[in-house]
Amino acid sequence: MATDLETALLDLAQKHGLYKANAYRFTLDAVHFTVQNLGETRHVTGEELLEGIRRLALERFGPMAKTVFEQWGIARTEDFGAIVFQLVDEGLLGKTEQDKMSDFARGYDFNDAFVRNFDWLDRIVSDPPESKA
Secondary structure, eight states, X not given: OHHHHHHHHHHHHHHHOSSOHHHHHHHHHXXXXXXXXXXXXXXXXXXXXXXXXXXXXXXXXXXXXXXXXXXXXXXXXXXXXXXXXXXXXXTSSOOOTTOOGGGXXXXXXXXXXXXXXXXXXXXXXXXXXXXXX
């Protein structure tokens, strides 16, 4: 099944030509991450997903998140909306009647979310360098 999903994501990336397959994979991962952090299995809103994307990106990529997203063709939160709706069209995600692309237009600035507001001090304290003893 994982191979089928990977093939579907590669096909989707090729079909639309805007985003790399990793962008679709990350978005699916972010949906699961967001649901897990809500503590209940339910549909997530665009706003909730954008927050999940922000948190997962910082966890996985730290201050490089914006650069990683740019490499994948993602420059704005609206790009995640486009990815979500492409995943919906392919049957890989579901949506409700209330879900719309504009839910992703009220997102955040990538410089603020991933670069300027990255908590370097917290990262240094929580991830001390390994000793060379």
